[in-house]
Amino acid sequence: MAESAPAVRPARETEIDELAQMWAAMYAYQRAHGMMLALRDDAPEIWKRSLAGRLDSPVSVILVAEAAAGTGLAGFLAAQVKRLPPHLSAERGKVGFISEVYVDPAQRRHHIGQRLVDAAFAWFARAEVGSVELQVVIDNQTARAFWEKQGFAAELVQMRVRLPGETA
Numbered sequence: 001m002a003e004s005a006p007a008v009r010p011a012r013e014t015e016i017d018e019l020a021q022m023w024a025a026m027y028a029y030q031r032a033h034g035m036m037l038a039l040r041d042d043a044p045e046i047w048k049r050s051l052a053g054r055l056d057s058p059v060s061v062i063l064v065a066e067a068a069a070g071t072g073l074a075g076f077l078a079a080q081v082k083r084l085p086p087h088l089s090a091e092r093g094k095v096g097f098i099s100e101v102y103v104d105p106a107q108r109r110h111h112i113g114q115r116l117v118d119a120a121f122a123w124f125a126r127a128e129v130g131s132v133e134l135q136v137v138i139d140n141q142t143a144r145a146f147w148e149k150q151g152f153a154a155e156l157v158q159m160r161v162r163l164p165g166e167t168a
Contacts, residue, residue: 006065006074006112008119010056015064018073019051020044026102034139036160054078058127063119065112067104075103077116081127092130096120099134117150 011019024044027035040046054060059081067074078100084093098120103112124132135158136143 005115006067006110008063008065008115011051011062011064011076013055015073016048016051019062019064019076020048022073022076022102022104023047023100025104026100029102030137030140033137033143035137036162054080061120061123063116063123065103065107065116067107073104074107074110075101075112075116077101077120079120079123081124081129092128094127094129096124096127096129096132097134098132101134113146114150 021044027039027043031038051062055062061079063077063079065074065076066072077098080097080099082095082097084095086093098117101113101116103116121132132152133155134147134152136147138144138157
């Protein structure tokens, strides 16, 4: 018997604690793959507080994929709509931005990331977005390959330097 696809839907307020745990795991993974920007110790709590009004609004959504048999969440994707400055909006004045994506390691290789992206693209289409952008840690080859499979192409390279006397 084939597995049924996990439900993908906007997050609920009751899931914020679980989302924050996944968000912290996502950043730990990114740090292990070369992300230079360190987080504050209370970053997950700050992120949780930022979710008010972002779970499902006209300009922001946190999509979740439910884990099998009601055992919690398998992953999440955070998306926003940004307005472009007039000089950059020859086609459409809005661009989509995917700020975070995470799939629980035990749930990977089951097309959950694909389902989250498909749902985000549908949400962006309803928001009349002309294109979508995101950032990927440069040494995270798995993520880069995933996004290229979704049709994304490298456009810019973000660079960072620590000023003398600053520590990680």
